[in-house]
Amino acid sequence: MKLELYLLITAALCAAGRPASPERTGANxxxxxxxxxxxxxxxxxxxxxxxxxxxxxxxxxxxxxxxxxxxxxxxxxxxxxxxxxxxxxxxxxxxxxxxxxxxxxxxxxxxxxxxxxxxxxxxxxxxxxxxxxxxxxxxxxxxxxxxxxxxxxxxxxxxxxxxxxxxxxxxxxxxxxxxxxxxxxxxxxxxxxxxxxxxxxxxxxxxxxxxxxxxxxxxxxxxxxxxxxxxxxxxxxxxxxxxxxxxTIKKRPQVDEIILNKYLNLLQLASFEILDYGGFGILTPKPGKELEVYDLLSKAPNLTVYRKDQLPESFRLAKSERLPPILIMADLGFNLNSRFIVYVNKGDHGFHNxxxxxxxxxxxxxxxxxxxxxxxxxxxxxxxxxxxxxxxxxxxxxxxxxxxxxxxLLLHGGSQRPAVSLALSAASLLLYISTLL
Missing domain, CATH: 3.40.720.10 (Alkaline Phosphatase, subunit A)
Incomplete structure (x- = not known):
C-alpha cells in the first residue's frame, strides 16, 4: 500500500511539471x-x-x-x-x-x-x-x-x-x-x-x-x-x-555638448553610424580601425563607449547580430552629435535604463x-x-x-495555477510521504 501511494505521488509530481491544459475556462x-x-x-x-x-x-x-x-x-x-x-x-x-x-x-x-x-x-x-x-x-x-x-x-x-x-x-x-x-x-x-x-x-x-x-x-x-x-x-x-x-537635455551655453568628430575623424574611421539621435549611438569602424575608434571615443567626456563583445551582461544586447561593434551611451542629459550640433530636442531618452x-x-x-x-x-x-x-x-x-x-492578481485571477507551484506542492507532499515509508 505504501509503495502504491508513493507511485501515485510520483505520478502527480511528473504531471505538475507538464504544461496545463490549453482550454480556457472563462478568461476575461x-x-x-x-x-x-x-x-x-x-x-x-x-x-x-x-x-x-x-x-x-x-x-x-x-x-x-x-x-x-x-x-x-x-x-x-x-x-x-x-x-x-x-x-x-x-x-x-x-x-x-x-x-x-x-x-x-x-x-x-x-x-x-x-x-x-x-x-x-x-x-x-x-x-x-x-x-x-x-x-x-x-x-x-x-x-x-x-x-x-x-x-x-x-x-x-x-x-x-x-x-x-x-x-x-x-x-x-x-x-x-x-x-x-x-x-x-x-x-x-x-x-x-x-x-x-x-x-x-x-x-x-x-x-x-x-x-x-x-x-x-x-x-x-x-x-x-x-x-x-x-x-x-x-x-x-x-x-x-x-x-x-x-x-531634460543639457544645452549650450550651460555645458559643452558632445560632438564626436572632435575626438575622431568619422569620415576616415567609420563606415556606418547612427548618431544625432539622443543618448544612444551605434558605429561600425572601418576594417582594422575598431580598437583605434574605441580608444579615441574613450577619451571623450560625458559618454561611455562599449565594444559589443564586452558589453555588460545586464544590458542583454551583446548577442544581437544587428548591432554593430561599437555602442555609445551618453551620460544622462547629454545628446550625441556626430559632426556638428543639429539636435533640437529639449528632452530625450535612450539613456541607461x-x-x-x-x-x-x-x-x-x-x-x-x-x-x-x-x-x-x-x-x-x-x-x-x-x-x-x-x-x-x-x-x-x-x-x-x-x-x-x-x-x-486576485486569488482566482489569471489562468491556471503556475506549474512550478504545483510541482513544489507535489514535491513537498512526496517528501512527507517518504518519511512514512
Missing part, C-alpha cells in the same frame, strides 16, 4: 494601453483624479524599468514578446542595415516585417494560434507579419499624423470598445504617441507636458465610462504602461486585479507572462516570470 478580455514616454513620476506634479482613482480601483507599480535600449520600438517589442532586445532583434527605432547604409525613419518601419519578424512571436500571434481574436491599434510591431501570420486587425500610425488630438483619442477608445463588445476581440493593444512628443519638443518640466498629462487623465476617465457603457466592467482587464521615461528619468509607469484594473494595491518596482519584461496568465494562454519562451507580478 485584455486591453493593453501604452502612453509613449510617460515617465514614472509625471502624475505627481499634476492633478490627475482619474489616474488616482485607478490606484484605488486597481494596482500600481512604484515604477517599472524598461529594457536597454530605452527607445520606443525596442521597448514596446520587449513588452509584447517578453524577450530581451538581443533576442527579439528590434534594436533601434530606425530600421537600418550597416552593410548597405540603409536607414529608415521610425514610422516608416512600422509595417516593415523584415525589421520585426526575427523568429520571436509577439503576443498577438501566440494568442491567435490558441484560438483568440486580437487587434493592434497603432501599437509598434502590430502592422508586421510574423512567419507569414498577420494580426487579425491592425491599424498603423501614418507619418506626420498629429498624436495629440483629444477628440480622436476618445474616438479610438470607442472603436476599441466596439471591437470588444460587438466583434468579440479577446486582446487589443492601443498606443498613444504622447506625452513623448511634448517631452521631446518642450522638455519634461515644461507646462505643456503637464497639460498633456491632464489630457491623458481625462482620457482615462473617458475610458472608464466607455467600459461601463459597453458593459465590459466584469469582463475586461486593462493594463496601462509606457516604453521609457524622459530627461538605471536612471530614474528612464523609468516608466504601470497601472492595471479589472476583474482579475486586486484593488488599492501598490507593488514594488519590476522590469517591463515581466508584463508578457502576466498578460498570458490573464488570457489563459501558453506563453512562448520568454525572459519574464509570472511570479514577479502574481501579487497583483
Amino acid at each position: 478580455k485584455l486591453l493593453l494601453i501604452s502612453f509613449d514616454g510617460f515617465r514614472w513620476d509625471y502624475d505627481q506634479d499634476v492633478d490627475t483624479p482619474n489616474l488616482d482613482q485607478l490606484v484605488r480601483d486597481g494596482v500600481k507599480a512604484k515604477y517599472i524599468t524598461p529594457p536597454m535600449i530605452t527607445m520606443t520600438s525596442p521597448s514596446h517589442f520587449t513588452t509584447i514578446t517578453g524577450r530581451w532586445v538581443e533576442d527579439h532583434g528590434v534594436v533601434h527605432n530606425m530600421m537600418f542595415n550597416a552593410t548597405t547604409n540603409l536607414k529608415v525613419p521610425h514610422k516608416q518601419t512600422l509595417s516593415r516585417s523584415e525589421w520585426w519578424d526575427n523568429g520571436v512571436l509577439p503576443l498577438w500571434i501566440t494568442a491567435q494560434n490558441q484560438g483568440l481574436k486580437t487587434a493592434s491599434f497603432y501599437y509598434p510591431g502590430g502592422g508586421a507579419n510574423y512567419s507569414g501570420q498577420a494580426v487579425n486587425r491592425a491599424l498603423v500610425e501614418e507619418s506626420g499624423y498629429p498624436d495629440d488630438n483629444e477628440t480622436e483619442w476618445q474616438q479610438n477608445i470607442d472603436t476599441v470598445m466596439s471591437w470588444f463588445s460587438e466583434e468579440h476581440f479577446d486582446l487589443v493593444t492601443l498606443y498613444y504617441g504622447e506625452p513623448d512628443n511634448v517631452g521631446h519638443a518642450k522638455g519634461p518640466d515644461h507646462e505643456d507636458r503637464k497639460k498633456i498629462i491632464r489630457q491623458i487623465d481625462r482620457t482615462i476617465g473617458y475610458l472608464r465610462h466607455a467600459i461601463s457603457r459597453h458593459q465590459l466592467s466584469d469582463s475586461l482587464n486593462v493594463i496601462l504602461t509606457s516604453d521609457h521615461g524622459m530627461t 538605471g536612471y530614474m528619468d528612464m523609468k516608466t509607469i504601470f497601472r492595471a484594473f479589472g476583474p482579475d486585479f486586486r484593488r488599492n494595491f501598490v507593488s514594488e518596482p519590476f522590469d517591463s519584461i515581466h508584463i508578457y507572462p502576466l498578460m498570458c496568465r490573464l488570457l489563459q494562454i501558453h506563453p512562448e519562451p520568454n525572459n519574464g516570470s509570472e511570479t514577479v507580478t502574481q501579487d497583483l
Whole structure:
C-alpha cells in the first residue's frame, strides 16, 4: 500500500511539471494601453483624479524599468514578446542595415516585417494560434507579419499624423470598445504617441507636458465610462504602461555638448553610424580601425563607449547580430552629435535604463486585479507572462516570470495555477510521504 501511494505521488509530481491544459475556462478580455514616454513620476506634479482613482480601483507599480535600449520600438517589442532586445532583434527605432547604409525613419518601419519578424512571436500571434481574436491599434510591431501570420486587425500610425488630438483619442477608445463588445476581440493593444512628443519638443518640466498629462487623465476617465457603457466592467482587464521615461537635455551655453568628430575623424574611421539621435549611438569602424575608434571615443567626456563583445551582461544586447561593434551611451542629459550640433530636442531618452528619468509607469484594473494595491518596482519584461496568465494562454519562451507580478492578481485571477507551484506542492507532499515509508 505504501509503495502504491508513493507511485501515485510520483505520478502527480511528473504531471505538475507538464504544461496545463490549453482550454480556457472563462478568461476575461485584455486591453493593453501604452502612453509613449510617460515617465514614472509625471502624475505627481499634476492633478490627475482619474489616474488616482485607478490606484484605488486597481494596482500600481512604484515604477517599472524598461529594457536597454530605452527607445520606443525596442521597448514596446520587449513588452509584447517578453524577450530581451538581443533576442527579439528590434534594436533601434530606425530600421537600418550597416552593410548597405540603409536607414529608415521610425514610422516608416512600422509595417516593415523584415525589421520585426526575427523568429520571436509577439503576443498577438501566440494568442491567435490558441484560438483568440486580437487587434493592434497603432501599437509598434502590430502592422508586421510574423512567419507569414498577420494580426487579425491592425491599424498603423501614418507619418506626420498629429498624436495629440483629444477628440480622436476618445474616438479610438470607442472603436476599441466596439471591437470588444460587438466583434468579440479577446486582446487589443492601443498606443498613444504622447506625452513623448511634448517631452521631446518642450522638455519634461515644461507646462505643456503637464497639460498633456491632464489630457491623458481625462482620457482615462473617458475610458472608464466607455467600459461601463459597453458593459465590459466584469469582463475586461486593462493594463496601462509606457516604453521609457524622459530627461531634460543639457544645452549650450550651460555645458559643452558632445560632438564626436572632435575626438575622431568619422569620415576616415567609420563606415556606418547612427548618431544625432539622443543618448544612444551605434558605429561600425572601418576594417582594422575598431580598437583605434574605441580608444579615441574613450577619451571623450560625458559618454561611455562599449565594444559589443564586452558589453555588460545586464544590458542583454551583446548577442544581437544587428548591432554593430561599437555602442555609445551618453551620460544622462547629454545628446550625441556626430559632426556638428543639429539636435533640437529639449528632452530625450535612450539613456541607461538605471536612471530614474528612464523609468516608466504601470497601472492595471479589472476583474482579475486586486484593488488599492501598490507593488514594488519590476522590469517591463515581466508584463508578457502576466498578460498570458490573464488570457489563459501558453506563453512562448520568454525572459519574464509570472511570479514577479502574481501579487497583483486576485486569488482566482489569471489562468491556471503556475506549474512550478504545483510541482513544489507535489514535491513537498512526496517528501512527507517518504518519511512514512
